[in-house]
Amino acid sequence: MNIKVNPSRSIVYLAVAAVTVMLFISLYVGITGWRTPIKAQRESYRLGTIVRITLYGDDSEKLNDALDLSMEEIERLENLLSVNIPSSDISLVNRASGKYPVKVSEETGFLLEKALGWSERTEGAFDPTVGKIVKLWGIGTESAAIPSPEQLKQAVELTNFRKVFVVHKAEGTFVQTAKGQRIDLGGIAKGYVTDKVRDLLINEGVSSALIDLGGNIAVFGSSPKPGKWKLGLQHPFMPRGEYFGIAEVSDVSVVTSGPYERYFESGGVRYHHIFNPATGYPAQSDLASVTIISEESTDADALSTALFVMGFERGIALLRELKNIEAVLVTKKPEGTIVCVTKGLSEAFILKDPDMKIEPAAR
Ligand code: FAD
Numbered sequence: 001m002n003i004k005v006n007p008s009r010s011i012v013y014l015a016v017a018a019v020t021v022m023l024f025i026s027l028y029v030g031i032t033g034w035r036t037p038i039k040a041q042r043e044s045y046r047l048g049t050i051v052r053i054t055l056y057g058d059d060s061e062k063l064n065d066a067l068d069l070s071m072e073e074i075e076r077l078e079n080l081l082s083v084n085i086p087s088s089d090i091s092l093v094n095r096a097s098g099k100y101p102v103k104v105s106e107e108t109g110f111l112l113e114k115a116l117g118w119s120e121r122t123e124g125a126f127d128p129t130v131g132k133i134v135k136l137w138g139i140g141t142e143s144a145a146i147p148s149p150e151q152l153k154q155a156v157e158l159t160n161f162r163k164v165f166v167v168h169k170a171e172g173t174f175v176q177t178a179k180g181q182r183i184d185l186g187g188i189a190k191g192y193v194t195d196k197v198r199d200l201l202i203n204e205g206v207s208s209a210l211i212d213l214g215g216n217i218a219v220f221g222s223s224p225k226p227g228k229w230k231l232g233l234q235h236p237f238m239p240r241g242e243y244f245g246i247a248e249v250s251d252v253s254v255v256t257s258g259p260y261e262r263y264f265e266s267g268g269v270r271y272h273h274i275f276n277p278a279t280g281y282p283a284q285s286d287l288a289s290v291t292i293i294s295e296e297s298t299d300a301d302a303l304s305t306a307l308f309v310m311g312f313e314r315g316i317a318l319l320r321e322l323k324n325i326e327a328v329l330v331t332k333k334p335e336g337t338i339v340c341v342t343k344g345l346s347e348a349f350i351l352k353d354p355d356m357k358i359e360p361a362a363r
């Protein structure tokens with residue numbers, strides 16, 4: 001049988017089919033709100049690390065404006081909080097130690113009070129007055145070296161968060177430290193900056209973002225891929241970018257601390273940058289890494305550093321007392337590497353390294 005189709009009629013059929021498909025797509029998009037989001041990303045070297053902000057939305061110009069504002073915000077906060085910038089609030093406080101109270105911005109006062117609160121809660125495992133110890137070791141700088149026991153003894157004596165006072169007066173916020181003390185917010189300020197950038201982006205109407213300040217991560221809004229955000233947790237024994245597990249999360253911050261981030265080696269020994277304030281030496285922890293997941297990155301940052309110093313037993317005991325804080329602790333045990341995951345996270349954490357064993361944390 002020979003069927004002949006009128007060519008002009010087939011064009012009409014095709015056009016009708018195309019219009020129908022288009023109608024279905026726009027109806028689907030209309031009902032579900034689904035469309036491929038536009039991605040906008042910015043990367044820069046800030047806070048002594050690489051910061052990368054990724055936004056998703058439907059208005060490229062708006063996303064790029066929000067990225068500009070985020071980078072300006074990071075620079076503004078770095079100028080306020082960095083121990084390396086002579087005009088920062090923290091440098092002014094450090095230069096006036098033991099002399100007079102220094103007027104600081106409300107934000108510096110707030111963050112310092114937060115840091116002191118975590119110092120109290122962790123019985124000094126976290127201590128923002130660790131600055132003298134940090135400077136002596138110089139880890140991450142070209143002059144990294146093992147200090148003498150005498151130097152360390154003096155630095156440990158100056159490390160005492162109880163000698164820092166934040167006073168709120170009608171004229172503003174003032175900070176006073178004891179003679180010779182040196183504040184260093186390296187263990188908490190990246191978290192604070194992460195929270196501030198998140199707040200700024202939400203205020204700017206951004207609906208979906210991944211903020212990564214050198215491993216201090218926060219996500220909000222829906223992930224560009226189906227389901228929740230899937231965040232890889234840095235493997236403590238593998239190169240950067242290799243993950244031992246994945247956390248499936250939304251609207252939280254994920255912060256990891258470990259001895260593999262910054263260190264130097266001397267005489268076959270590795271000296272890392274998370275110090276035990278009581279000894280002045282890099283913390284001898286039975287933990288290989290600590291990941292904290294919480295709503296506020298400031299808390300996650302302070303706690304990841306603190307729990308590394310506290311070690312497994314004390315760390316778990318503290319986690320039991322804290323609400324809305326989840327953790328993944330990697331421990332080195334004689335039987336191998338064990339990954340402990342708090343209850344609230346057991347569904348959301350997926351172990352990827354077959355050589356590690358997972359164990360629910362007793363919490
Ligand atoms: P974390 O575990 O979160 O913190 C470790 C850091 O906390 C240490 O480096 C030390 O600073 C401090 N610390 C150590 N032990 C304790 C303790 N027991 N209690 C409390 N704190 C402790 N790095 C540069 O090389 N150049 C820079 O110009 C520079 N500028 C910075 C500016 C700002 C505002 C901030 C926040 C950091 C800056 N850094 C800079 C530091 C750098 O990014 C650090 O590596 C980072 O802060 C440490 O973060 P972490 O996630 O690796 O480790």
Ligand code: MG
Binds near residue numbers: 188257300305
């Ligand atoms: Mg920290």
